[in-house]
Amino acid sequence: MKTTIQSLLTGLALAGLQISAAQAALPAEYEFVTEALPGLEIELVQPAPVPGYLELHSGPNIFYMSEDGKHLFVGSLVDIETETDLTEASKAKKRLGYVNKFDxxxxxxxxxxxxxxxxxxxxxxxxxxxxxxxxxxxxxxxxxxxxxxxxxxxxxxxxxxxxxxxxxxxxxxxxxxxxxxxxxxxxxxxxxxxxxxxxxxxxxxxxxxxxxxxxxxxxxxxxxxxxxxxxxxxxxxxxx
Incomplete structure (x- = not known):
């Protein structure tokens, strides 16, 4: 199991996610996230746009974990009805936060x-x-x-x-x-x-x-x- 997780972390690193030996403290209710993904630097955890999943932020990237911590999804979450890329919408908001601080x-x-x-x-x-x-x-x-x-x-x-x-x-x-x-x-x-x-x-x-x-x-x-x-x-x- 540890080998599988390590392979996953390596893949996430290659995809541009932030791998770090030190993990920033998350609220106690989300400690299971860091336990499931040791070494992955996660700055923010919040409810995802779909029920039953959490939205995880790592550097410029966003991915998803089931609320029970058993499933991880890396990719774009799309609202079929509106044809909206919900992942890109979250990334766009995140990007603006990085640059709007410069006057x-x-x-x-x-x-x-x-x-x-x-x-x-x-x-x-x-x-x-x-x-x-x-x-x-x-x-x-x-x-x-x-x-x-x-x-x-x-x-x-x-x-x-x-x-x-x-x-x-x-x-x-x-x-x-x-x-x-x-x-x-x-x-x-x-x-x-x-x-x-x-x-x-x-x-x-x-x-x-x-x-x-x-x-x-x-x-x-x-x-x-x-x-x-x-x-x-x-x-x-x-x-x-």
Whole structure:
């Protein structure tokens, strides 16, 4: 039995769920969850949208356990009548919690004059498609889409990409510096508090992101990869 559970945990880890030696304390009524899944980091347990099941949150992921602790379900829970992906709806709400904590002073915003939507973009200055997206920033703004940048230097802290992000953040005009950096031009910068990059990077890990650009809509939908302004508008229209 222990071998089966260990194999399950390994599979969950490969699926992106958080495996940890230390488990955060859950309410006493849900202790059986951690006993059934030792080592799996579960941050939240709450009733699932269907009777008899619990919804378990682990990092950016959501899965389900029967209330008697005997059955585990990993996958999408769909309401057949409404054709709603209930798992994705919960994930979307969770994603918004990770990014809505950053206000204008903690991000770099290219705002549309006649805004119809705002999209959060996790960006890496050295990412080719991030640069392509930024070259078209005027197209997004003209379409009514504001772009809110958060940093995701994929190579991690202490690297060249991270240093470029720091230089942009400490520049007198972050917008102009972002444009220069994305054009592979030198950025005049100074010394400032760059701890916000750590906060952005923490959000990246909480969201389970691995590539850039990564776009998050106001409804919490996650879009991986470049989209033109026309493509993005269609996706946003389909959400509304």
């Amino acid at each position: 204008d002073s903690e991000s770099i915003v290219f705002a549309a004059d006649n805004e119809i939507a705002e999209v959060v973009v996790f960006t890496d200055i050295d990412c080719g498609y991030c640069r392509k997206l930024h070259r078209e920033i005027a197209n997004y703004n003209e379409a009514g889409i504001s772009i809110r940048y958060l940093f995701f230097p994929r190579s991690g802290p202490g690297t060249s990409s991270w240093k470029k992000a720091q230089d942009v953040w400490c520049a007198e005009s972050r917008q102009k510096a972002m444009t220069r950096a994305k054009n592979n031009q030198a950025v005049e910068s100074g010394d400032c508090d760059t701890s916000i990059l750590d906060a952005h990077y923490a959000a990246v890990n909480e969201l389970g992101l691995s590539g850039t650009p990564a776009l998050l809509t106001q409804d919490g939908a996650l879009i991986i990869g470049y989209r033109s302004s026309e493509e993005l508008l269609k996706l946003l229209d389909s959400e509304s």
